[in-house]
Amino acid sequence: MxxxxxxxxxxxxxxxxxxxxxxxxxxxxxxxxxxxxxxxxxxxSLIIVYPVCRLVWTSFQNLSLTSGLPAEFAGLENYRLMIDDPVFWETTWNTVLITLITVPGALLVGLGLALMANMPFRLKWPVRLSLLIPWALPLSFAGLIFAWFFHSEYGVVNDVLRRVGIEGIIWFNSANWAFAAICLTIIWKTSSFMALIILAGLQTIPRSLYEAAEVDGAGRFRQFFEITLPLLKPAIVVALIFRTITALQTFDIPFTMTRGGPGTSTATLAMYIHQNTVDFLDLGYGSALAVVMFLLSMCVTFVYLRMIRAKG
Amino acid sequence: MTVTKTVTWLLAGAALTLSASAAMAQQTNLRVFVSSQHRPDVWRKAFDMYEAQNPNVKVTIETGGNTSEAQAQYLNTIMTAKDSSLDVMILDVIRPAQYAAAGWTVPFNEVIQGDAQAYMKRYLPAYAEANTVDGKVVALPAFADAMFLYYRKDLLEKHGIQPPQTWEELTAASKKIMEAEKDPNLQGLSFQGKAIEGAVCTFLLPYWSMGKQLVSDGKLSFDKDAAVKSLTLWKDFVDQGVAKKNIAEVATDDTRKEFQAGNVVFAVNWSYAWGQFQGPESAVKDKVGVVKLPAVKGGEPASCLGGWEWGVSAYSTNKTEAQKFVQYLSSPETSEFMAVNAALLPAFPEKYTDPDVTKAVPWFAEAKPVVETAKARPVTPRYNEVSEIIRTTVNAVLAGTTTPEQGATQMESRLRRVLR
Incomplete structure (x- = not known):
């Protein structure tokens, strides 16, 4: 009882x-x-659920506009083709690599920018405005601008290198340099977004905490690691979620800078999807690739959400 | 009285509006897509002449993208969206078959009076073939084209060199001239190494010259040794300093611009470049020679068949008017006009020896056998995939990210997936 x-x-x-x-x-x-x-x-349901369901359904079909044949159910055929498609693996690896390099890169640069913008300036608005400009610029513009910066003959980067006595690099003629140029551009473009979110986080930290720390004799570094960083964590996690998802979908910057070249060494998964659907008109295979990218994004989001819950 | 008057005026007004809209209905607006690299300025003049003969037709020109793929990407988007804004579009010779398979163009069979096959006989056989799919005339030729070797007549004469017959001779000639001229900006050879449609021809030129075919009877007939040799030939030009280091960044019009600026001894390019070499902005006016492309040692010279075709969109709301207009554009008269004014090769065999044409472009008389023997890139609805595989491999080999051997292996396994 x-x-x-x-x-x-x-x-x-x-x-x-x-x-x-x-x-x-x-x-x-x-x-x-x-x-x-x-x-x-x-x-x-109109703009998300229906298209996603339609996408998954198309991925199970043999649907190529160039074949002149009507769509037919193909089961997992498109997914099976992916397994021994070297370009699928290469573009997926490139996408993961871009994410692994540019997300931490943008976080570090963004954190630095946010800390600087949070300093007690007399005129705050010019600093904050200049912080906003890269974020406000369309991705494809950034890609085209930087493609000119890195141009082997007319670009400003090689011009500066030559002036300091270094032989210019043919950036887009080498897989590694082209990849580096793309990553630098992406970091430049996205760190201001990181900085904006972190700056908002910085402003919620009460000044009294720093004052108390000073009284207790904590130095600037100690203050940063014991107060600023722990209290910034929620803002950083939010910024990371957004940035990682957009990094997995990287398209505009490599598309405008290198078109995936040399060869396919800087092509991303999103570019390969675009190529299969828009250029090759193979909607079945393109959809299957898009489903894979969708699942990849879902996994990452899930991991981050678990992290937040664990923290909360 | 006043009421009657008002009513009369109203009726008169209504009648006027009605007749005005009837006149408007007779007016046809045709929107035409023209590739930006093929002298839209001169095409505009041809369109103006049509407008003068047909006052009820107004032609608007649209242009965009500077490469064949960029244009195809744009047109693919318009067509998949079933957009009716375009009536007529110019298509690279490799595309009419694909567009017909996708149902994006209207056949001309009904507007052609009589037997379609007999009608197509007036064109060079390659173009009659490229524009006919299962007995249906899916597009009409705008102009013919093939790849040629342009060379600096003045420099070759100065150093006592004959135009090369083989690629080896070209290498030797380039080295001799570059050494003697001591101009750091002078390149021996410029060709297309960027991952664009032109790079497909770059690969195929020596491959064909070795007597090999890529596709036979719809099946892949890839010869790996020939592919390795072809890729090695081009890579050697870079390694020996005959071509510039960043040739992997060079597209068709870059070759044209660099030659036109006087920085290139030999250039592989299409016929359109001639007109610009002889233009007012050219540094090489009257210093240019054109011959057929060199062969590999012991092989036959080969050229890549080019040319562009006029198709009428299946989503156009003025199909009949558009087809009539295309018949005008694909007539012997327009062909001659474009040959004389824009150096675009005629699709009509007799126009190559026409005195007006040879007066404006003297080398066209010798160009005819080159066009007639030029080889067509493989015809398959999945051509875009075939093209992408070839051009990215050429690009990767020239950039040095892949060796010719690895490139040929990758090319073969990827082509097998597409052309099973």
Missing amino acids: ATASETGIITAHREGATKWWTRFLDPSERTLAALLLAPTALLL
């Missing part, structure tokens, strides 16, 4: 449950909730 206290807990629990259920079952409130949610649900 249950003891009195146990019964008490159960009753309390049941009361809570009843309350929750009644709230849910109350017809007027339920209708209202449904009505309020309906537009969003409808919009989301």
Whole structure:
């Protein structure tokens, strides 16, 4: 038999449950909730759920516009083709590599920029405005601008190198240098976004903490590692989630800078999807590739969400 | 009285509006896509002449992208969206078959009076073939083309060198001239190493010259040894300093510009370049010679068949007018006009020896056998994939990221996936 206290807990629990259920079952409130949610649900299913389902369905089909044949169900054929497609593996690896290099890179640069922008300047707005400019620039513009910067004959980078006595590099003629140029461009382009989020985080840290630390005799480095960094963690995680997902979808900058060259050494998965669908008109295979990229993004998001929950 | 008057005026007004809109309905607007590298300025003049003969037709020109693939990407987007904004489009010779398979173009069979096959006989056989799919005329030729070897007549004469017959002779001639001229900006040879459509021809020129075919009877007939030799030939030009180090960045029009600036001894390019070499902005005016491309040692000279075709969009709302307009564009008269004014090779065999044409472009008389023997790139609906495999491999080998052997192996295994 249950003891009195146990019964008490159960009753309390049941009361809570009843309350929750009644709230849910109350017809007027339920209708209202449904009505309020309906537009969003409808919009989301129209622009997200339907296209994703359609994409998955297309990925199971043999559908190539150049074949002149109608679509036919092919099961997992498109996925099987992927396994021994060297370009699929190369572009996926390039995408992962770009993510592994540019996400930490942009975080470090962004953190530095945010710390500088948070310093007690007299005129804060010019600093913050210049911080915004790379973020406001369209990706393809950034790619085209930097393609000229890195041009072997007319580019400013090689010009500077020559002036200091270093033989210019033919950036886009070598897989490694082309990759480096792309990563530098992506870091330049995305670190301002990181900086903006981190700057917002910095401003929520109360000054009193630093004052107290100073009284206790903590130096600047100690203050940074004991106060700033721990309190910035939530902002950093949010920034990392956004940045990682966009890094996995990298398209514009390599597309405008190298078109994936030399060979396919700087092509990303997103570019390969675009090539299969837009250039080759092989919608079945392109969709299967897109499903893989979708799953990859989902996995990363899931990992980050777990991290946040663990922290919370 | 006043009421009657008002009504009369209203009726008169309505009648006027109606007749005006009837006149508007007769006016046809045709939107035409022209490749930017093929003298849209001169095509505009040909369009103006049509407008003068057909006052009810207004032609708008649209142009964009500077390479064949960039243009195909744009047109593919328009066509997959079933966009009706374009009526007529110019297509690279490799595309009419693909566009017909996708159902993006309207056949001309109904507007051609009589037997379509007989009608197509007026063109060079290669173009009659490229534009006919299963008995359907899917596009009409805009102009013919092939790759030629341009050379600096003045420099060759100065150093007592004859135009080369083989690629080895070309290497020797380049080295001799470059050493004697001592100009650090002078390149021996310029060709297309960027991963563009032109790089497919770059690969095929020596490959064909060795007597090998890429596709026979719809099946892949890849000869790996010939492929390695072809890739090695081009890479050697870079390694020996005959071609510039960043040749992997060079597209068709870059070759044209560098030759035109006087920085190149030999250049592999299409016929359109001639017009610009002789233009007012050229540093090499009257110093240019054109011959057929060299062969590999012991092989036959080979050229790549080019040329562009006019197709009418299946989504056009003015198909009949558009087809009539294309018939004008693909007529012997327009062909002659474009040959004289833009150095675009005619698709009509008799125009090569036409006195007006040979007066404007003297070398066209010798160009005819080159065009007639030029080889066509493989015809397959999956051509875009074949092209991508070849051009990225050529690009990777020239950039030095892959060796010719590795490149040929990758090319073969990837081609096998596409052409099973």
